[in-house]
Amino acid sequence: MLPVTDTWTTFLRTQGAVFTDGQVSGFGQPAADRRVAHAGDVLVDLTHLAFIRVGGADRTIFLNGQLTNDIQNLDAGHSQLSAWCSSKGRMLALFRVLAADQAYLLQLPALLRDDVIKRLRVFVMRAKVQIEAADDTLVRFGLAGPHAAALLNQAIGPIPNNVNEVSVSAGLTVVRLHGATPRFEIIGAPDDASRLWSALNSTATPASAATWDWLDIVAGIPTVLPPTSDTFVPQMANLDLIDGINFNKGCYTGQEIVARVHYRGRIKQRMYRARVRGTEMPLPGDTIFAANSTGQSTGTVVLAAASPDAGHDLLAVIHSESVARGELHLHRPDGPRLTIESLPYRVPS
Numbered sequence: 001m002l003p004v005t006d007t008w009t010t011f012l013r014t015q016g017a018v019f020t021d022g023q024v025s026g027f028g029q030p031a032a033d034r035r036v037a038h039a040g041d042v043l044v045d046l047t048h049l050a051f052i053r054v055g056g057a058d059r060t061i062f063l064n065g066q067l068t069n070d071i072q073n074l075d076a077g078h079s080q081l082s083a084w085c086s087s088k089g090r091m092l093a094l095f096r097v098l099a100a101d102q103a104y105l106l107q108l109p110a111l112l113r114d115d116v117i118k119r120l121r122v123f124v125m126r127a128k129v130q131i132e133a134a135d136d137t138l139v140r141f142g143l144a145g146p147h148a149a150a151l152l153n154q155a156i157g158p159i160p161n162n163v164n165e166v167s168v169s170a171g172l173t174v175v176r177l178h179g180a181t182p183r184f185e186i187i188g189a190p191d192d193a194s195r196l197w198s199a200l201n202s203t204a205t206p207a208s209a210a211t212w213d214w215l216d217i218v219a220g221i222p223t224v225l226p227p228t229s230d231t232f233v234p235q236m237a238n239l240d241l242i243d244g245i246n247f248n249k250g251c252y253t254g255q256e257i258v259a260r261v262h263y264r265g266r267i268k269q270r271m272y273r274a275r276v277r278g279t280e281m282p283l284p285g286d287t288i289f290a291a292n293s294t295g296q297s298t299g300t301v302v303l304a305a306a307s308p309d310a311g312h313d314l315l316a317v318i319h320s321e322s323v324a325r326g327e328l329h330l331h332r333p334d335g336p337r338l339t340i341e342s343l344p345y346r347v348p349s
Helices: 004-014 032-040 060-063 110-121 146-154 188-200 209-217 254-266 320-325
Strands: 018-020 021-028 041-046 049-055 078-087 093-098 103-109 132-133 139-144 166-169 170-177 183-188 205-207 271-277 289-292 299-306 313-318 329-331 337-341
Touching: 004 018, 004 060, 004 188, 021 209, 032 205, 032 209, 041 209, 049 060, 049 110, 060 254, 060 329, 093 110, 093 170, 103 110, 110 132, 110 320, 139 146, 139 188, 146 170, 146 183, 146 188, 146 254, 183 188, 209 313, 254 313, 289 299, 313 320
Parallel strands: 041 205
Antiparallel strands: 018 021, 041 139, 049 103, 049 132, 078 093, 093 103, 139 183, 166 170, 170 183, 271 313, 271 337, 289 329, 299 313, 329 337
16 A cells, blocks of 8 residues: 555646645646636645644643643644744744644644654653654645635535634544635545545646645735744734734743733734735745845745736735835845735734
8 A cells, every 4th residue: 555645646646736846836837826826716735734743641731831822722623823932932833733633733834844843852851742743644735715615515514614613524624724715724534635636626726835825925824934943933923913822821932032022012023915026936034125224134034925916925024113114125125126915914013
């Protein structure tokens, strides 16, 4: 029997997937993918996101002492966004956390998985906790669009109604995500996932991981990637605005800094959505400058993706005063100009 990843890869190839460096880079029509993402329904392989399994009798106490959200509030019907911070309160990783059978699943970019496992294990000490990679046993893909909820309901039955809710139908776990239109992640065994993908493929358009990035950008959902790990305090990435921090829970690594920022009342840097014209793709970690600055950057790109219209959309942590003053540029003070776009939630000024 083929490993899960090989079975799923083989299936995706039959669906027309194009692979680059082991990841689905598209289905042969990137421009069409982006246009459909703007107004239609899309199917996206999420193999670029990995799972870490945290099990053992002490798993809840252990994770509650590491993450910004309250793991004790998590149950099988809900997921959480939660950050893992350094002692300086800066995000080393950002997880979507799900309760599994006698364990928790932490989802994060695959590029960070191995390093995070290694670093998390340092804190286990004598606790009864096991930390291991789990993405090789689970297929995951996304469905988004104006008809996504109806399509899923027709294919597998009842689905989550609210963001962060989780349901299980036809052997598949379904997670409702933030999105301008209904958006879901589906997790399960390759046979079940393949059947559902095939059923949805008659209506939804297969698209690349970059399309999913664009949907995250529009929804104002941050990520942490290698270039930005240990860079942002959670509030800078608006985690407090999307239920990613619990300020009433017990101690966790970095809590003193995170709490100080919260109770100080004013956060000087926030995450904004912006658009930039041109053909050059902005990258996570790229710098942003105010016009006529003397060389000191005022912001950092979090995530970027090609826009369905033209240019690129991005999320960036930027000094709020610089946003209020107006003119912002990518890479250098006279670089490509940024236009600030709206987010689906209010960012305090």
